[in-house]
Amino acid sequence: MLKDLIENGYGKDRKLNCAEKILYGANEVYNLNLDKESLKLSAGFGGGMGVESTCGALTAAIMVLSKLAVEDTAHKSKVRDYTKTLLTQYENEMGAIDCKTLKKKHKKLFSGCDKIIIKAAEHLDETIKDIK
Numbered sequence: 264m265l266k267d268l269i270e271n272g273y274g275k276d277r278k279l280n281c282a283e284k285i286l287y288g289a290n291e292v293y294n295l296n297l298d299k300e301s302l303k304l305s306a307g308f309g310g311g312m313g314v315e316s317t318c319g320a321l322t323a324a325i326m327v328l329s330k331l332a333v334e335d336t337a338h339k340s341k342v343r344d345y346t347k348t349l350l351t352q353y354e355n356e357m358g359a360i361d362c363k364t365l366k367k368k369h370k371k372l373f374s375g376c377d378k379i380i381i382k383a384a385e386h387l388d389e390t391i392k393d394i395k
Contacts, residue, residue: 264391265292265384280309281380282319285387289327293391297330311362318362320376320383324349327387331394341394349390357382 265288274284286305290297305326308319325346332342354360357379358368365379 264388265289266381266388268292269381269384280306280319281376281383282306282308282323284380285320285323285383286326288384289323289387293327293331295327295330315363315366316361318360318365318379318383320380321350321353321360324383324387324390328390328394331391345390345394348393349386352389353383353386356386 265285268288268291269284273279273288279287282305283302286297287302289295290302305319305323307313308322311318312322328345328349329337329342332345333340337343350360357365359365366376369378370376
């Protein structure tokens, strides 16, 4: 699914940031029907919102969960449960959810943030199975 798409280099030719790779890729894989203007909403979340805070790949994954799980408002959905599952499982495997720590732990071992983004896609794929 999304993990496979990103593992195969999705977004590198367009120089998408981590958040954009997840949202743009999920738009294709999960047929989210987001238009070009809506996809731009993920741009500012790359690099942990530009200040190495919460990982941009994870914030975009939450955008995807919101699109799939929320019909009206968050309080009338299970999006909070799905978000908690995604973030907890990701943190258990990767050791953090913030960009600064993730880069410190994983970026030097691999070329760039590829593993960090791929793992976010993998956990998103798994969490989405509960929605569908």
